[in-house]
Amino acid sequence: MEDGDQIIKKFMYMNRKAPYGTIYAWESLEVVLIAAAFDQDISLVFADDGVYQLMDGQNTEEVGMKNFSKTYSALGDYDIKKIYIEQESLEERGLSLGDLQDLKYEDEDDDWAEKDSIILISRAELAKVIDEQDVVFSF
Amino acid sequence: MAIEVDGQSYETDEEGYLEDLNQWRPELGSAMAMADGAPLDENHWEVINFLREYYEEYQIAPAVRVLTKAIGKKLGKDKGTSKYLYELFPYGPAKQACKYAGLPKPTGCV
Amino acid sequence: MSMLHTVNKSPFERNTLESCIGLAVPGSAILLMEDGVIGAMANTKHSEMVKAAMANVKIYVLGPDLKARGLSEGNVVDGISVVGYGDFVDLTAEHAAVQSWL
Numbered sequence: 001m002e003d004g005d006q007i008i009k010k011f012m013y014m015n016r017k018a019p020y021g022t023i024y025a026w027e028s029l030e031v032v033l034i035a036a037a038f039d040q041d042i043s044l045v046f047a048d049d050g051v052y053q054l055m056d057g058q059n060t061e062e063v064g065m066k067n068f069s070k071t072y073s074a075l076g077d078y079d080i081k082k083i084y085i086e087q088e089s090l091e092e093r094g095l096s097l098g099d100l101q102d103l104k105y106e107d108e109d110d111d112w113a114e115k116d117s118i119i120l121i122s123r124a125e126l127a128k129v130i131d132e133q134d135v136v137f138s139f
Numbered sequence: 140m141a142i143e144v145d146g147q148s149y150e151t152d153e154e155g156y157l158e159d160l161n162q163w164r165p166e167l168g169s170a171m172a173m174a175d176g177a178p179l180d181e182n183h184w185e186v187i188n189f190l191r192e193y194y195e196e197y198q199i200a201p202a203v204r205v206l207t208k209a210i211g212k213k214l215g216k217d218k219g220t221s222k223y224l225y226e227l228f229p230y231g232p233a234k235q236a237c238k239y240a241g242l243p244k245p246t247g248c249v
Numbered sequence: 250m251s252m253l254h255t256v257n258k259s260p261f262e263r264n265t266l267e268s269c270i271g272l273a274v275p276g277s278a279i280l281l282m283e284d285g286v287i288g289a290m291a292n293t294k295h296s297e298m299v300k301a302a303m304a305n306v307k308i309y310v311l312g313p314d315l316k317a318r319g320l321s322e323g324n325v326v327d328g329i330s331v332v333g334y335g336d337f338v339d340l341t342a343e344h345a346a347v348q349s350w351l
Contacts, residue, residue, distance in 0.1 A: 018259055020317050021284030037202060049259050049287065055319030062313035062334075066198060069319070074197040077205045092261070094292025094324075 009134040010041045015050035017139065019069070020060070025053045026068050028139035033071075036078035043082035043133075044075075045126065047089045050139075054085070054100040069101065076105030076117060083117045086126055144170045156238050160194075163241030171239050175230075179239065183227055185214060190240045200245035203233045251276045253344035257283035258351075260295040267298065269350045275305040280332070280340060282311040286318065291326045303328050311337060 013032050019025040036042060046054055058069040075083070083103055090096060103117040121129070130136060140151045144166050150158040155171065157163055168187055172179045179187070189210060193201055201209065203221065211219015218224075224232035233245040254273050260266040266288045269279060279302075281289045288295060289310035299308065303326075312331045315322060322331050332340070341347055 017262070018284045018287060018318065020314075021257065021259070033199065033202065037204065049261050049284070052287065052318055052320075057321075058317060058319040060317040063317045065317065067317075068198055070196065070198045074199060074201070074205075077201065077209065092294045093287075094290065094296070099319075 008041050012043050012133045012136045014045045014136055014138045015053055016048040018049040018052040020065055024139045029071055033078060036080060042080050045084045047086035051089045056101050072101060072103055081105045081117050084119050084121045084126060086123055087120055088123045142170060156244055157241040160241045168239035186236050187240045190236055190242060194242050200237045200242045202245055206233055251344055253340050253347045254279045255349045256281050256285040259284040259287040265350045270302040273306050278307045280309045282314055286310050286314045289325045289329050291324050296326055299326050
């Protein structure tokens with residue numbers, strides 16, 4: 001895909017770890033926020049234990065860590081509009097989309113209408129989306 | 140490093156960012172700006188307060204591009220330009236204003 | 250006195266919990282903490298294994314780690330006790346030894 005003379009690549013960030021127990025979730029989020037400055041075609045995937053990163057109602061007061069679950073709501077401001085959640089990962093954990101945060105972006109081309117960033121996707125379909133990427137970062 | 144305000148000392152990192160953001164008070168922002176040789180007016184405070192609200196909500200300081208867009212939406216189109224923000228904060232709106240707001244250096248500051 | 254086993258990794262990520270359950274003698278206690286709290290949740294692929302284990306061992310889960318992850322105490326497998334940091338200290342003192350599974 002080309003936009004003017006700038007080449008736009010498809011970058012995918014694959015998140016597969018639960019938050020807080022390891023640093024992967026927060027590191028991934030920081031990298032995504034930095035990479036968003038380069039106007040590439042970015043998508044995020046939350047699969048396996050990665051789906052826990054988006055759990056609604058996280059409260060880190062007692063564990064004394066930063067509650068970065070609030071930061072996912074800023075992704076829309078950074079023009080990140082494609083957040084894939086793998087359906088089988090939710091099911092294996094007895095979870096559904098209703099257990100996760102709602103993530104939205106404002107569509108510039110549609111009078112700033114609020115739209116859902118979250119895309120529920122099956123494992124089979126996700127495999128195809130991964131295959132279309134230029135670069136996949138694994139966290 | 141540290142900064143002194145009203146006889147109290149506040150820890151900062153080597154670039155002058157406050158170590159403990161809970162210690163922040165407006166007087167600290169003013170003192171940091173005075174030390175940089177440029178006192179703050181109400182236009183500066185508008186941006187600083189906006190940054191603090193953004194941090195409270197999202198737990199990050201926004202990148203310049205995001206800040207510019209959001210300021211335009213909140214405070215009017217004439218203020219949502221990098222020219223306006225760089226006039227207020229010549230060292231970089233995100234970097235300098237975040238410092239005065241007691242926030243960590245913005246994520247994505249390259 | 251029995252042994253207290255602690256597990257701090259998700260059962261989806263590693264087989265730590267499964268090994269621990271297999272190697273803890275009857276009468277032992279298992280405390281799930283950090284990402285290990287995921288092993289305490291009901292209706293997951295691993296819940297049956299955990300339920301079956303409770304016939305022989307007592308299982309505890311650390312409440313602050315559940316809260317941090319947005320996991321509700323109400324969705325914990327029946328029979329698992331939710332405990333705080335103070336209880337963690339007591340458990341450590343009550344048992345002869347602590348075995349941390351990595």
